[in-house]
Amino acid sequence: MAGKAVLITGGSGGIGKATAVGLAALGARVAITGRDLRRVEAAAVDIRGATGNPEVDAFGADLSSQAEVRRLAAEVLDAYRRLDVLVNNVGGFWATRHVTADGLEHTFAVNHLAAFLLTDLLLDRLKASAPARVVTVSSGAQSTGKIDFEDLQGERKYSGQKAYNQSKLASVMFTYELARRLAGTGVTATVLHPGVVRTGFGAEDPSRFFKVLVPLWRPFMKTPQQGAATSIYLASSPKVEGVTGAYFANGRLQTSNKASYDGDAATRLWQVSADLVGLTDFPPAKRRLPQAAASEGPAMPAGDR
Numbered sequence: 070m071a072g073k074a075v076l077i078t079g080g081s082g083g084i085g086k087a088t089a090v091g092l093a094a095l096g097a098r099v100a101i102t103g104r105d106l107r108r109v110e111a112a113a114v115d116i117r118g119a120t121g122n123p124e125v126d127a128f129g130a131d132l133s134s135q136a137e138v139r140r141l142a143a144e145v146l147d148a149y150r151r152l153d154v155l156v157n158n159v160g161g162f163w164a165t166r167h168v169t170a171d172g173l174e175h176t177f178a179v180n181h182l183a184a185f186l187l188t189d190l191l192l193d194r195l196k197a198s199a200p201a202r203v204v205t206v207s208s209g210a211q212s213t214g215k216i217d218f219e220d221l222q223g224e225r226k227y228s229g230q231k232a233y234n235q236s237k238l239a240s241v242m243f244t245y246e247l248a249r250r251l252a253g254t255g256v257t258a259t260v261l262h263p264g265v266v267r268t269g270f271g272a273e274d275p276s277r278f279f280k281v282l283v284p285l286w287r288p289f290m291k292t293p294q295q296g297a298a299t300s301i302y303l304a305s306s307p308k309v310e311g312v313t314g315a316y317f318a319n320g321r322l323q324t325s326n327k328a329s330y331d332g333d334a335a336t337r338l339w340q341v342s343a344d345l346v347g348l349t350d351f352p353p354a355k356r357r358l359p360q361a362a363a364s365e366g367p368a369m370p371a372g373d374r
Contacts, residue, residue, distance in 0.1 A: 070305050071096035074149050074198075078102045078132060078187065079159030081112040084206065084263050087297035088156060088304070089116050089125065095305055098124040100149065102141060102159070104131045132159050132183035133169045135346055142190035151198040154304045155191055157184035157205040160236075164229035173345060174222040176229070180236035185243055186346040192256070199255030200310065203247065204303045207240040209262045209318070212326050214238030216338055239338060241316055241325045246335040248314030257313035259303045263296040264319070 075092050079085040080101025093099045093116050101116070103109040106129030113127040126148065130141035145152070160180045167175035173182065184205055195201040214234035223232050244260035251258060302320050303309055316325040328334065343349065 073153040074098045074100070074151050075154040075156065075304060076100045076102070076145055076149070076152060076191070077156040077158055078183070081105070081109045083293050084296045084300065085156075085158040086112050086116070087293040088158060088300045090119055091294075091297055091301035092154075092304060093117075093120040093122040093125055095301075096122065097154075097305075098126075098149075100126040100128055100145060102128045102130050102132070105129065132187070133175055133179045135171050135182075135186060138183055138186045139190065142187055145191065146194055149194070152191060152194045152201065153198050154202045154204065155188060155195060156300055156304055157188065157203070157240075158300065159183060160206060160208075162229060162233045166223055166227040166232075174224075174227075174232065176232040176236050177222065177239070180233070181239040181243065182342060182346055184240065185342045186348065188247065189346075189348055195256050196254050201256045202304060203244075203256065203258045204300055205240050205244050205258070205260045206263055206300060207244075207260050207316070208233075208237040209264075210234045211237040211241050211262070211329070214326060215328065216242070216334060218337065218341070221341065238326055238329060239342075241329040242331075242335045242338055243342070244316075245314050245329060246332075246339050251313070257309075257311060259309065259312065259315050259317060260325075261299045261303060261316065262318040262323070263299060264291045 070092055073096075075089075075097045077085050077089050077092075077099065080089045080099075081103030085101065089099050089101050089112075099116070099122075101109055101112060103112070106127065109127040109129055113125045116125045117123055128141055128144055130137045132138055132141070161176070163176055169175050169178045171178065188203055195203065210230075210233055214237055215231075216235060216238060217231075220226065221235075241260050244258045247258040299317050299320050303317060316323050316329075
Protein backbone atom coordinates (compact mmCIF):
# COMPACT_ATOMS: atom_id res chain seq x y z
CA MET A 70 0.00 0.00 0.00
CA ALA A 71 3.05 2.31 -0.13
CA GLY A 72 2.13 5.47 -2.01
CA LYS A 73 -1.61 4.86 -1.61
CA ALA A 74 -4.03 7.03 0.37
CA VAL A 75 -6.91 5.66 2.43
CA LEU A 76 -9.81 7.30 4.28
CA ILE A 77 -11.47 5.30 7.07
CA THR A 78 -14.60 6.66 8.74
CA GLY A 79 -15.12 5.82 12.40
CA GLY A 80 -11.40 5.20 12.79
CA SER A 81 -10.84 6.41 16.35
CA GLY A 82 -11.59 3.02 17.93
CA GLY A 83 -12.79 -0.52 17.43
CA ILE A 84 -12.77 -2.07 13.96
CA GLY A 85 -12.01 1.24 12.28
CA LYS A 86 -8.87 1.88 14.30
CA ALA A 87 -7.70 -1.70 13.81
CA THR A 88 -8.26 -1.30 10.07
CA ALA A 89 -6.18 1.88 10.13
CA VAL A 90 -3.37 0.10 11.98
CA GLY A 91 -3.38 -2.71 9.42
CA LEU A 92 -3.28 -0.41 6.39
CA ALA A 93 -0.76 1.99 7.90
CA ALA A 94 1.47 -1.00 8.64
CA LEU A 95 1.31 -1.83 4.93
CA GLY A 96 2.66 1.63 4.14
CA ALA A 97 -0.50 3.53 3.21
CA ARG A 98 -1.14 7.14 4.09
CA VAL A 99 -4.21 6.85 6.30
CA ALA A 100 -6.87 9.36 7.33
CA ILE A 101 -9.26 8.49 10.14
CA THR A 102 -12.43 10.26 11.26
CA GLY A 103 -14.49 10.46 14.44
CA ARG A 104 -16.91 12.75 16.25
CA ASP A 105 -14.41 13.82 18.92
CA LEU A 106 -11.36 15.34 17.23
CA ARG A 107 -9.23 14.99 20.37
CA ARG A 108 -9.98 11.28 20.52
CA VAL A 109 -9.24 10.94 16.80
CA GLU A 110 -5.92 12.73 17.20
CA ALA A 111 -5.01 10.47 20.12
CA ALA A 112 -5.85 7.43 17.98
CA ALA A 113 -3.66 8.78 15.19
CA VAL A 114 -0.76 9.06 17.63
CA ASP A 115 -1.34 5.45 18.70
CA ILE A 116 -1.41 4.25 15.09
CA ARG A 117 1.79 6.10 14.22
CA GLY A 118 3.49 4.58 17.23
CA ALA A 119 2.24 1.05 16.56
CA THR A 120 3.21 1.03 12.89
CA GLY A 121 6.14 3.43 12.60
CA ASN A 122 4.20 5.16 9.83
CA PRO A 123 4.08 8.96 10.36
CA GLU A 124 1.45 9.50 7.66
CA VAL A 125 -1.69 9.14 9.74
CA ASP A 126 -4.09 12.09 9.69
CA ALA A 127 -7.04 12.91 11.96
CA PHE A 128 -10.33 14.52 10.92
CA GLY A 129 -13.23 15.36 13.21
CA ALA A 130 -16.80 15.03 11.93
CA ASP A 131 -20.19 13.87 13.20
CA LEU A 132 -21.43 11.86 10.22
CA SER A 133 -25.04 11.96 11.41
CA SER A 134 -25.02 15.53 10.03
CA GLN A 135 -24.99 16.06 6.28
CA ALA A 136 -23.29 19.42 6.75
CA GLU A 137 -20.51 17.65 8.66
CA VAL A 138 -20.19 15.00 5.94
CA ARG A 139 -19.82 17.75 3.35
CA ARG A 140 -17.26 19.60 5.46
CA LEU A 141 -15.27 16.40 5.97
CA ALA A 142 -15.25 15.69 2.23
CA ALA A 143 -14.02 19.20 1.48
CA GLU A 144 -11.21 18.89 4.05
CA VAL A 145 -10.13 15.50 2.71
CA LEU A 146 -10.14 16.72 -0.89
CA ASP A 147 -8.04 19.70 0.13
CA ALA A 148 -5.51 17.53 1.98
CA TYR A 149 -5.37 14.50 -0.33
CA ARG A 150 -4.50 14.92 -4.00
CA ARG A 151 -5.23 11.24 -4.54
CA LEU A 152 -7.55 8.79 -2.79
CA ASP A 153 -7.10 5.11 -3.51
CA VAL A 154 -9.45 3.59 -0.93
CA LEU A 155 -12.52 4.78 0.96
CA VAL A 156 -13.55 2.55 3.85
CA ASN A 157 -17.10 3.38 4.96
CA ASN A 158 -16.73 1.91 8.43
CA VAL A 159 -18.74 4.20 10.71
CA GLY A 160 -21.96 2.75 12.13
CA GLY A 161 -23.88 2.01 15.27
CA PHE A 162 -26.97 0.71 17.01
CA TRP A 163 -29.51 2.80 18.95
CA ALA A 164 -32.35 1.15 20.85
CA THR A 165 -34.58 4.23 20.86
CA ARG A 166 -35.49 6.50 17.98
CA HIS A 167 -33.34 9.62 17.62
CA VAL A 168 -33.60 12.36 15.01
CA THR A 169 -30.57 13.99 13.44
CA ALA A 170 -29.98 17.69 12.77
CA ASP A 171 -31.40 17.04 9.29
CA GLY A 172 -34.63 15.61 10.72
CA LEU A 173 -33.76 12.02 9.76
CA GLU A 174 -33.85 8.82 11.79
CA HIS A 175 -30.38 8.47 13.31
CA THR A 176 -29.64 4.81 12.50
CA PHE A 177 -30.49 5.17 8.82
CA ALA A 178 -28.63 8.48 8.60
CA VAL A 179 -25.38 7.22 10.15
CA ASN A 180 -25.28 3.64 8.88
CA HIS A 181 -26.40 4.29 5.31
CA LEU A 182 -26.84 7.90 4.25
CA ALA A 183 -23.45 9.06 5.57
CA ALA A 184 -21.65 6.54 3.37
CA PHE A 185 -23.95 7.29 0.43
CA LEU A 186 -23.25 11.03 0.59
CA LEU A 187 -19.53 10.83 1.41
CA THR A 188 -18.90 8.38 -1.41
CA ASP A 189 -20.53 10.73 -3.90
CA LEU A 190 -18.57 13.72 -2.70
CA LEU A 191 -15.26 11.84 -3.03
CA LEU A 192 -16.10 9.96 -6.21
CA ASP A 193 -14.28 12.21 -8.69
CA ARG A 194 -11.07 11.94 -6.63
CA LEU A 195 -11.44 8.15 -6.46
CA LYS A 196 -11.96 7.97 -10.22
CA ALA A 197 -8.94 10.17 -10.84
CA SER A 198 -6.88 7.83 -8.63
CA ALA A 199 -8.15 4.62 -10.27
CA PRO A 200 -7.75 1.77 -9.81
CA ALA A 201 -9.48 2.64 -6.54
CA ARG A 202 -11.77 0.89 -4.08
CA VAL A 203 -14.85 1.67 -1.97
CA VAL A 204 -15.18 -0.77 0.93
CA THR A 205 -18.32 -0.58 3.08
CA VAL A 206 -18.79 -2.32 6.41
CA SER A 207 -22.22 -3.93 6.78
CA SER A 208 -23.20 -6.70 9.20
CA GLY A 209 -24.57 -10.21 9.26
CA ALA A 210 -27.76 -8.47 10.46
CA GLN A 211 -28.39 -7.56 6.81
CA SER A 212 -29.58 -11.14 6.33
CA THR A 213 -32.80 -10.41 8.24
CA GLY A 214 -33.17 -6.82 7.08
CA LYS A 215 -36.10 -5.46 5.10
CA ILE A 216 -36.33 -2.08 3.39
CA ASP A 217 -39.64 -0.60 4.53
CA PHE A 218 -40.19 2.11 1.95
CA GLU A 219 -43.50 2.99 3.59
CA ASP A 220 -41.83 3.76 6.93
CA LEU A 221 -38.14 4.17 6.12
CA GLN A 222 -37.57 6.58 9.00
CA GLY A 223 -39.39 4.50 11.62
CA GLU A 224 -41.94 7.24 12.25
CA ARG A 225 -44.94 4.93 12.55
CA LYS A 226 -43.24 2.15 14.47
CA TYR A 227 -39.64 2.01 15.64
CA SER A 228 -37.55 -0.98 16.64
CA GLY A 229 -33.83 -0.48 17.19
CA GLN A 230 -33.05 -3.94 15.83
CA LYS A 231 -35.24 -3.57 12.74
CA ALA A 232 -33.77 -0.14 12.04
CA TYR A 233 -30.26 -1.56 12.33
CA ASN A 234 -31.01 -4.58 10.13
CA GLN A 235 -32.60 -2.34 7.52
CA SER A 236 -29.65 0.04 7.48
CA LYS A 237 -27.17 -2.81 7.03
CA LEU A 238 -29.20 -4.29 4.19
CA ALA A 239 -29.18 -0.81 2.66
CA SER A 240 -25.37 -0.86 2.82
CA VAL A 241 -25.30 -4.05 0.76
CA MET A 242 -27.82 -2.77 -1.80
CA PHE A 243 -25.92 0.52 -2.03
CA THR A 244 -22.71 -1.36 -2.78
CA TYR A 245 -24.24 -3.51 -5.50
CA GLU A 246 -25.89 -0.52 -7.15
CA LEU A 247 -22.70 1.54 -6.82
CA ALA A 248 -20.75 -1.22 -8.56
CA ARG A 249 -23.20 -1.13 -11.46
CA ARG A 250 -23.00 2.64 -11.74
CA LEU A 251 -19.20 2.67 -11.62
CA ALA A 252 -18.77 0.05 -14.32
CA GLY A 253 -15.79 0.91 -16.48
CA THR A 254 -14.38 3.63 -14.20
CA GLY A 255 -11.74 1.51 -12.47
CA VAL A 256 -13.39 2.10 -9.08
CA THR A 257 -14.69 -1.05 -7.38
CA ALA A 258 -17.24 -1.43 -4.59
CA THR A 259 -17.36 -4.26 -2.07
CA VAL A 260 -19.20 -4.77 1.23
CA LEU A 261 -18.49 -6.99 4.22
CA HIS A 262 -19.60 -8.52 7.49
CA PRO A 263 -16.78 -8.11 10.05
CA GLY A 264 -18.14 -10.70 12.46
CA VAL A 265 -19.37 -10.18 16.01
CA VAL A 266 -16.61 -8.03 17.45
CA ARG A 267 -15.65 -7.06 20.99
CA THR A 268 -16.07 -3.27 20.85
CA GLY A 269 -18.22 -0.59 22.48
CA PHE A 270 -20.87 -1.19 19.82
CA GLY A 271 -24.39 -0.31 21.01
CA ALA A 272 -23.20 1.08 24.35
CA GLU A 273 -24.46 4.61 23.69
CA ASP A 274 -28.12 3.56 23.72
CA PRO A 275 -28.24 -0.18 24.46
CA SER A 276 -31.29 -2.38 24.27
CA ARG A 277 -32.16 -4.83 27.03
CA PHE A 278 -30.71 -7.53 24.77
CA PHE A 279 -27.35 -5.77 24.71
CA LYS A 280 -27.32 -5.16 28.44
CA VAL A 281 -28.03 -8.78 29.37
CA LEU A 282 -26.46 -10.95 26.69
CA VAL A 283 -23.44 -9.05 25.36
CA PRO A 284 -21.46 -9.37 28.63
CA LEU A 285 -22.04 -13.15 28.45
CA TRP A 286 -20.96 -13.33 24.81
CA ARG A 287 -18.00 -10.97 25.08
CA PRO A 288 -15.36 -13.66 25.75
CA PHE A 289 -16.40 -15.43 22.54
CA MET A 290 -16.42 -12.35 20.28
CA LYS A 291 -13.72 -11.45 17.79
CA THR A 292 -11.07 -8.94 18.73
CA PRO A 293 -11.12 -5.65 16.78
CA GLN A 294 -8.03 -6.88 14.93
CA GLN A 295 -9.84 -10.03 13.84
CA GLY A 296 -12.91 -7.99 12.91
CA ALA A 297 -10.81 -5.67 10.77
CA ALA A 298 -9.19 -8.47 8.76
CA THR A 299 -11.76 -8.51 5.94
CA SER A 300 -11.78 -4.71 5.65
CA ILE A 301 -7.98 -4.73 5.34
CA TYR A 302 -8.13 -7.57 2.81
CA LEU A 303 -10.68 -5.81 0.59
CA ALA A 304 -8.81 -2.50 0.83
CA SER A 305 -5.38 -3.87 -0.01
CA SER A 306 -5.17 -7.39 -1.38
CA PRO A 307 -4.22 -7.92 -5.03
CA LYS A 308 -6.40 -11.04 -4.91
CA VAL A 309 -9.52 -8.85 -5.07
CA GLU A 310 -8.17 -6.33 -7.55
CA GLY A 311 -11.04 -5.60 -9.93
CA VAL A 312 -13.66 -7.52 -7.90
CA THR A 313 -16.77 -5.40 -7.50
CA GLY A 314 -20.40 -5.75 -6.45
CA ALA A 315 -19.57 -8.44 -3.91
CA TYR A 316 -20.32 -9.29 -0.25
CA PHE A 317 -17.60 -10.83 1.91
CA ALA A 318 -17.31 -12.39 5.36
CA ASN A 319 -14.18 -13.93 6.88
CA GLY A 320 -12.27 -12.88 3.79
CA ARG A 321 -14.47 -14.93 1.48
CA LEU A 322 -17.19 -14.19 -1.03
CA GLN A 323 -20.63 -14.86 0.47
CA THR A 324 -24.27 -14.70 -0.58
CA SER A 325 -26.19 -11.82 0.99
CA ASN A 326 -29.88 -11.34 1.77
CA LYS A 327 -32.01 -12.37 -1.21
CA ALA A 328 -33.63 -8.92 -1.12
CA SER A 329 -30.24 -7.30 -1.80
CA TYR A 330 -30.31 -8.63 -5.37
CA ASP A 331 -33.59 -6.90 -6.23
CA GLY A 332 -32.42 -4.36 -8.81
CA ASP A 333 -35.68 -2.42 -8.85
CA ALA A 334 -35.63 -2.03 -5.07
CA ALA A 335 -31.98 -0.96 -5.23
CA THR A 336 -32.81 1.71 -7.79
CA ARG A 337 -35.69 2.93 -5.63
CA LEU A 338 -33.50 3.00 -2.52
CA TRP A 339 -30.84 4.89 -4.46
CA GLN A 340 -33.29 7.56 -5.56
CA VAL A 341 -34.81 7.93 -2.09
CA SER A 342 -31.32 8.22 -0.59
CA ALA A 343 -30.29 10.79 -3.19
CA ASP A 344 -33.39 12.85 -2.42
CA LEU A 345 -32.73 12.69 1.33
CA VAL A 346 -29.18 14.01 0.94
CA GLY A 347 -29.90 16.40 -1.95
CA LEU A 348 -27.88 14.69 -4.70
CA THR A 349 -28.65 14.56 -8.40
CA ASP A 350 -25.26 13.86 -9.99
CA PHE A 351 -24.62 10.15 -9.44
CA PRO A 352 -24.02 8.28 -12.72
CA PRO A 353 -26.83 6.00 -13.93
CA ALA A 354 -26.41 2.24 -13.81
CA LYS A 355 -24.87 0.95 -17.04
CA ARG A 356 -26.29 -2.53 -16.74
CA ARG A 357 -27.89 -4.96 -14.37
CA LEU A 358 -26.23 -8.12 -13.16
CA PRO A 359 -27.84 -11.24 -14.63
CA GLN A 360 -30.32 -12.41 -12.04
CA ALA A 361 -28.95 -15.95 -11.99
CA ALA A 362 -25.46 -14.71 -11.23
CA ALA A 363 -26.74 -12.21 -8.72
CA SER A 364 -28.58 -14.88 -6.78
CA GLU A 365 -25.25 -16.58 -6.16
CA GLY A 366 -23.60 -13.38 -5.00
CA PRO A 367 -22.28 -10.84 -7.52
CA ALA A 368 -18.55 -10.60 -8.09
CA MET A 369 -17.74 -8.74 -11.27
CA PRO A 370 -14.13 -8.39 -12.42
CA ALA A 371 -13.59 -4.75 -13.34
CA GLY A 372 -12.56 -5.61 -16.88
CA ASP A 373 -15.54 -7.89 -17.56
CA ARG A 374 -18.55 -5.66 -18.05
